[in-house]
Amino acid sequence: MTAPTPGFTLGPNSYGKSGVRLVHVDRDTPRHVLRDLTVHTALSGDLDATHYTGDNTGVLPTDTQKNTVYAFARDGIGAVEAFAERLARHFVDTAPAIAHARVRIDEHAWTRIGDHSFASGEGGELRTAEVRYGGGDAQVAAGVRDLLLLNTTDSEFSGFLADEYTTLPATDDRILATAVTATWDYATAPADPDTAFRTARAALLDAFADTYSLSLQQTLYAVGERILKAVPEAREVRLSLPNRHHYLQDLGRFGLDNPGVVFQAGDLPYGLIEGTVRREAP
Structure with a gap:
């Protein structure tokens, strides 16, 4: 099938990687900084072919999206909003078929109890961030x-x-x-x-x-x-x-x-x- 069957068409769609668990330790000083994130990506664009015919030419694999999260973390996280925007812009600006990216991040809280010791479990509060980018300005949201x-x-x-x-x-x-x-x-x-x-x-x-x-x-x-x-x-x-x-x-x-x-x-x-x-x- 090279086109939708008459009477049917593809509606809004996206795909991505959910639940990417990322822990980053900044060891630049003896007082380490711990960041604990769960990252979710969702991409959309000119992807009709993969749905109608299984032609994956324009598909950036979700495994690649996961790997990109880890690679971008190598040089540090910074503000979660900025990290999400870096990822969203990369996916749209480097993958020809991708027109829009949504990156959502949940940051898990850890309480410092020493220079390299931390405790968790106090309520389960998450810091959240979401960036939507489709070229031009990114839409940024934050929260808890x-x-x-x-x-x-x-x-x-x-x-x-x-x-x-x-x-x-x-x-x-x-x-x-x-x-x-x-x-x-x-x-x-x-x-x-x-x-x-x-x-x-x-x-x-x-x-x-x-x-x-x-x-x-x-x-x-x-x-x-x-x-x-x-x-x-x-x-x-x-x-x-x-x-x-x-x-x-x-x-x-x-x-x-x-x-x-x-x-x-x-x-x-x-x-x-x-x-x-x-x-x-x-």
């Missing part, structure tokens, strides 16, 4: 995923719509817990992506801690607004906040009171609050 946050008070939920199926009681004091996924798109790439990331993350934490929450939606908006105020290069923030419920346990059957100190941490199901906060056009 699975950032665990919890307020033990200063959170209410009341005044909500109630119908014949409502059993949830209103509360004027509750634990508010979530695992934040936040992504901010840059209108212009920051001069120092690492500083911009740290600034945005600090703004996120401050907004969560400072906001007296009447709903998780209110907290979502406060977080997005605070990030945009702190990082002028960011144009919008997309947020996903699962509500990690904590249920006050009834200890009365044991002859005990419970003045807001013993809770059951819920798992499934959970509320999921998602939204986007945008900077208005001037």
